Amino acid sequence: MGAAHSASEEVRELVGKTGFSSDQIEQLHRRFKQLSGDQPTIRKENFNNVPDLELNPIRSKIIRAFFDNRNLRKGSSGLADEINFEDFLTIMSYFRPIDTTMDEEQVQLCRKEKLRFLFHMYDSDSDGRITLEEYRNVVEELLSGNPHIEKESARSIADGAMMEAASVCVGQMEPDQVYEGITFDDFLKIWQGIDIETKMHVRFLNMETIALCH
Amino acid sequence: MLRAALPLFGLPLAGAAATEEPTQEPGSPDEPPAGLALFRWQWHEVEAPYLVALWILVASLAKIVFHLSRKVTSLVPESCLLILLGLVLGGIVLAVAKKAEYQLEPGTFFLFLLPPIVLDSGYFMPSRLFFDNLGAILTYAVVGTLWNAFTTGAALWGLQQAGLVAPRVQASLLDFLLFGSLISAVDPVAVLAVFEEVHVNDTLFIIVFGESLLNDAVTVVLYKVCNSFVEMGSANVQAADYLKGVASLFLVSLGGAAVGLVFAFLLALTTRFTKRVRIIEPLLVFLLAYAAYLTAEMASLSAILAVTMCGLGCKKYVEANISHKSRTAVKYTMKTLASCAETVIFMLLGISAVDSSKWAWDSGLVLGTLFFILFFRALGVVLQTWVLNQFRLVPLDKIDQVVMSYGGLRGAVAFALVILLDRTKVPAKDYFVATTIVVVFFTVIVQGLTIKPLVKWLKVKRSEHHKPTLNQELHEHTFDHILAAVEDVVGHHGYHYWRDRWEQFDKKYLSQLLMRRSAYRIRDQIWDVYYRLNIRDAISFVDQGGHILSSTGLTLPSMPSRNSVAETSVTNLLRESGSGACLDLQVIDTVRSGRDREDAVMHHLLCGGLYKPRRRYKASCSRHFISEDAQERQDKEIFQQNMKRRLESFKSTKHNICLNKSKPRPRKTSRKKDGLANTEATNGKPRDVGFQDTAAVILTVESESEEESDSSETEKEDDEGIIFVARATSEVLQEGKVSGSLEVCPSPRIIPPSPTCAEKELPWKSGQGDLAVYVSSETTKIVPVDMQAGWNQSISSLESLASPPCTQAPTLTCLPPCPLAAEEPQPPFDLPYDPRPSFAFPPSLAKAGRSRSESSADIPQQQELQPLMGHEDRTHLSPRAANSHWCIQFNKGGRL
Numbered sequence A: 001m002g003a004a005h006s007a008s009e010e011v012r013e014l015v016g017k018t019g020f021s022s023d024q025i026e027q028l029h030r031r032f033k034q035l036s037g038d039q040p041t042i043r044k045e046n047f048n049n050v051p052d053l054e055l056n057p058i059r060s061k062i063i064r065a066f067f068d069n070r071n072l073r074k075g076s077s078g079l080a081d082e083i084n085f086e087d088f089l090t091i092m093s094y095f096r097p098i099d100t101t102m103d104e105e106q107v108q109l110c111r112k113e114k115l116r117f118l119f120h121m122y123d124s125d126s127d128g129r130i131t132l133e134e135y136r137n138v139v140e141e142l143l144s145g146n147p148h149i150e151k152e153s154a155r156s157i158a159d160g161a162m163m164e165a166a167s168v169c170v171g172q173m174e175p176d177q178v179y180e181g182i183t184f185d186d187f188l189k190i191w192q193g194i195d196i197e198t199k200m201h202v203r204f205l206n207m208e209t210i211a212l213c214h
Numbered sequence B: 001m002l003r004a005a006l007p008l009f010g011l012p013l014a015g016a017a018a019t020e021e022p023t024q025e026p027g028s029p030d031e032p033p034a035g036l037a038l039f040r041w042q043w044h045e046v047e048a049p050y051l052v053a054l055w056i057l058v059a060s061l062a063k064i065v066f067h068l069s070r071k072v073t074s075l076v077p078e079s080c081l082l083i084l085l086g087l088v089l090g091g092i093v094l095a096v097a098k099k100a101e102y103q104l105e106p107g108t109f110f111l112f113l114l115p116p117i118v119l120d121s122g123y124f125m126p127s128r129l130f131f132d133n134l135g136a137i138l139t140y141a142v143v144g145t146l147w148n149a150f151t152t153g154a155a156l157w158g159l160q161q162a163g164l165v166a167p168r169v170q171a172s173l174l175d176f177l178l179f180g181s182l183i184s185a186v187d188p189v190a191v192l193a194v195f196e197e198v199h200v201n202d203t204l205f206i207i208v209f210g211e212s213l214l215n216d217a218v219t220v221v222l223y224k225v226c227n228s229f230v231e232m233g234s235a236n237v238q239a240a241d242y243l244k245g246v247a248s249l250f251l252v253s254l255g256g257a258a259v260g261l262v263f264a265f266l267l268a269l270t271t272r273f274t275k276r277v278r279i280i281e282p283l284l285v286f287l288l289a290y291a292a293y294l295t296a297e298m299a300s301l302s303a304i305l306a307v308t309m310c311g312l313g314c315k316k317y318v319e320a321n322i323s324h325k326s327r328t329a330v331k332y333t334m335k336t337l338a339s340c341a342e343t344v345i346f347m348l349l350g351i352s353a354v355d356s357s358k359w360a361w362d363s364g365l366v367l368g369t370l371f372f373i374l375f376f377r378a379l380g381v382v383l384q385t386w387v388l389n390q391f392r393l394v395p396l397d398k399i400d401q402v403v404m405s406y407g408g409l410r411g412a413v414a415f416a417l418v419i420l421l422d423r424t425k426v427p428a429k430d431y432f433v434a435t436t437i438v439v440v441f442f443t444v445i446v447q448g449l450t451i452k453p454l455v456k457w458l459k460v461k462r463s464e465h466h467k468p469t470l471n472q473e474l475h476e477h478t479f480d481h482i483l484a485a486v487e488d489v490v491g492h493h494g495y496h497y498w499r500d501r502w503e504q505f506d507k508k509y510l511s512q513l514l515m516r517r518s519a520y521r522i523r524d525q526i527w528d529v530y531y532r533l534n535i536r537d538a539i540s541f542v543d544q545g546g547h548i549l550s551s552t553g554l555t556l557p558s559m560p561s562r563n564s565v566a567e568t569s570v571t572n573l574l575r576e577s578g579s580g581a582c583l584d585l586q587v588i589d590t591v592r593s594g595r596d597r598e599d600a601v602m603h604h605l606l607c608g609g610l611y612k613p614r615r616r617y618k619a620s621c622s623r624h625f626i627s628e629d630a631q632e633r634q635d636k637e638i639f640q641q642n643m644k645r646r647l648e649s650f651k652s653t654k655h656n657i658c659l660n661k662s663k664p665r666p667r668k669t670s671r672k673k674d675g676l677a678n679t680e681a682t683n684g685k686p687r688d689v690g691f692q693d694t695a696a697v698i699l700t701v702e703s704e705s706e707e708e709s710d711s712s713e714t715e716k717e718d719d720e721g722i723i724f725v726a727r728a729t730s731e732v733l734q735e736g737k738v739s740g741s742l743e744v745c746p747s748p749r750i751i752p753p754s755p756t757c758a759e760k761e762l763p764w765k766s767g768q769g770d771l772a773v774y775v776s777s778e779t780t781k782i783v784p785v786d787m788q789a790g791w792n793q794s795i796s797s798l799e800s801l802a803s804p805p806c807t808q809a810p811t812l813t814c815l816p817p818c819p820l821a822a823e824e825p826q827p828p829f830d831l832p833y834d835p836r837p838s839f840a841f842p843p844s845l846a847k848a849g850r851s852r853s854e855s856s857a858d859i860p861q862q863q864e865l866q867p868l869m870g871h872e873d874r875t876h877l878s879p880r881a882a883n884s885h886w887c888i889q890f891n892k893g894g895r896l
Helices: A002-018 A022-036 A044-049 A051-055 A059-066 A085-095 A104-122 A132-145 A151-169 A184-191 A207-212 B002-024 B043-068 B070-075 B078-097 B106-123 B127-132 B134-161 B173-184 B188-198 B202-232 B239-271 B278-298 B303-321 B324-354 B363-389 B398-406 B412-420 B429-458 B470-490 B495-514 B517-521 B525-545 B547-551 B562-576 B594-605 B630-648 B670-683 B691-701 B706-720 B731-739 B757-761 B763-775 B785-801 B819-823 B842-851 B859-876 B886-895
Strands: A041-043 A082-084 B722-725 B781-784
Touching: A002 A022, A002 A085, A022 A041, A022 A044, A022 A085, A022 B470, A041 A044, A044 A051, A044 A059, A051 A059, A051 B470, A051 B495, A059 A085, A059 A104, A059 A132, A059 B470, A082 A085, A085 A104, A085 B470, A104 A132, A104 A184, A104 B470, A132 A151, A132 B470, A151 A184, A151 B470, A151 B525, A184 B470, B043 B070, B043 B078, B043 B324, B070 B078, B078 B188, B078 B324, B078 B429, B106 B188, B106 B202, B106 B278, B106 B303, B106 B324, B106 B412, B127 B134, B127 B202, B127 B303, B134 B173, B134 B202, B134 B363, B173 B202, B173 B363, B173 B412, B173 B429, B188 B202, B188 B324, B188 B412, B188 B429, B202 B239, B202 B303, B202 B398, B202 B412, B239 B278, B239 B303, B239 B495, B278 B303, B278 B324, B303 B495, B324 B412, B324 B429, B363 B398, B363 B429, B398 B429, B412 B429, B470 B495, B470 B525
Parallel strands: none
Antiparallel strands: A041 A082, B722 B781
């Protein structure tokens, strides 16, 4: 009884923290257990058991993002070895659809959070900049699904994108100015005018669909 | 004139015709029965096509006239203007001919006018957006149309029962339902015509437009079912017939879609094998799409759905298969046809309305219909949106709903359907026709006129027209993958999951089957965007900078066609160029030869732009192949030329960046500023001219402070200069060595472009000439110094991949920063010339220069390079410039 009580307490706390409904949390908890094999935490290896992920060209980056301290709001750099359920929810909450009741400011904040997740995924060395190296890395992985595109093409695409980013963010540069990489502010600038609202949401979870996946 | 020419050509023909004439047309009035006719007026033989052509011509001219005034077209949608014009023309025709002619015939409409519009909208439908919103679109199309039809029909019947419709309108409930079914469907033509000008946000547009396309199936089914019920008589309709009606809904819609997909498959497959007959590619697209339409029509399936699906399904594969030119041809032909059809439809609608014999007025019916249409549309939208919003991640807000309700325009489909009614079976046909005309006119004119102010007033989110950017494309792909991954992790098989699955399937099987292998290989969305951006940049550059060309009456250079050379060579080129930082330069044609080099020099001599065709013009007389004729080659060369010019403004444009993560320069002394100032002063022009020019100027003007200025040059060019590496042969060097004098130099590459007066005055002019030389020389690599990091990285791969390293002595034709020469206190100039392959790679050099201030690890490499320059300097330049680099020498040569 006491255990059940404390569990519901915990759930309520999580509802407050992450904004998920208690139903959703329950669903996610079930899934979490399934992934972790009834352990309290998930390690990276656990994600290898998800068969659908295998085809994803950037899966390593995505999984990495799950363990990124910055995304977990636990620090400014580094990777966590394992994440518990609360961390899992924290990550998932990045993908929560925008609430209709939110006001403009909250929507902006939400948007920023979502973009930050993406930014952290690119910025693998947590120095606050997406350098050319890092960008290339991502593009190469993105294109790795197509065996016919050589790495060089991927590189040149990344280079082109970087140039574009620089021209968007800095505009006319001074002769001795150096563009060192995309900062988060620049990143926001790139995304300006692009409707992210439709792009970074996952439908969380009706009971039935989850039940089907067991 | 024509009359005079006629006898000559028409003699045999006319004679033959004259002999046959009496048997065929005995009653031909003003024709002598025998003898030679010099001139004959044969209006009746050409009447039909002539009239068609005339109408289209009138419509097109009207369009031109409308668009003469920007103000009018910005306020009034074109469809309104066309309808009004149709009214006027119809009035004139009526007044002149005393009978209404040239009306919108349902047969013509469905068989000829509608297909191009639907094909156009299906083919150019943003498929991603469409499928993202498929749920909403289907709901509105199916449920919404059913709802509108039944409520409108029933309400009108109620109105009649209430006695508000005059009793002379003899119609039963079934008649009203039939009318409701034809009047309720939102019309794709009208919606497209109005919404294309309004620019609401993409989601809203695709929902309204997708609905208008997909509801055709429902409309057709409802119309046919109701019509057959009416013809059977309501007493004979049995329960089984209703069931059949429901079943036919599925049959018609799914069957139509299936027909479309089958033809899409065929089309994609056919275009896979057209490599040798490029010329028929556009034709195939139109033929098969039209065949899909006709097949569906024949099987009384939804033809609109068939064509929509055909266009939607085949586009990806067809676009990959057909050549670039064919793509352009398809695009323009499709747009032209659609626009033609649309224009004619609206005009004919206007003309048809004049014919008063066809319709009969009843105010109650007309007003009632208008009211119910608007009311039930709004109600339906609100109800459905409420349901949909329970499921949508991004709910449709109230403003969207208002626009959606108000955007439910009716159009020519309704009109054609109502004309098709059988007067004997539907006694109230005339009233229905009148009502339909009023409804169509009201929705197109009143709603069409007011929707723009409404959208503005409600502050509907507009679509932002930003150019597609590479970053955006990349990020969106990343998003897609992230979302798919999150769905996988959560274990929820949602939309992203299935889209991901479909893409995998498509990549694995469909694309392999339907795409040409060469196309399949480089097929990737990101790559496509990259390619397109490159081309666009290049074109826009040519557009801006090509004014010199246009003055000589040359057309816009054609893009290098993707099919033949580019398809393979783009990748090759990329591979060659390593990191390929040259964003836009890859579109330069890869064919380089000695002749090209000559050409480049020639170009300069001809003041860039004045083109002198020196190849024999080969007349193209094949109807089946478009050969790459002289014009094209000419275009390509001009294109190259323009790209060269572009290089000069490279720094001043967006490439003014440095991508490497180097530390900020330590030495930003005032000397640098001096150097800069001097440069500007001497150039009389901002320093976004080529780096060579600046270097040259500095050298000539301030030989004293050479070293300082040079070093400053080095620094900034380190940041954003461009390195041109021509690795053709050691020709340049050797010639320079042997001759020592430019005038006797045998190779055209070395001959400095004959300096014009301007060149003597303006140093950068000569730079241009040099540029022209270097860029087009063999296996040229053009890499901005910005990308040194990239270069350095891929240098190893380059060395293995790129051109033969040792056989020809690689040459640094032009070397902007030459940091070593400037910074090295005592450059060992007297080392012998040593054409080692490592010279070929400027990055190493550039890097050397860059990292000089940080470390001196690269010094050996630099020293390898010294001899080159030292040698050049000694042979060509005055000792004063001894520690300059030899790209300067070329400038000087040009200015001799």
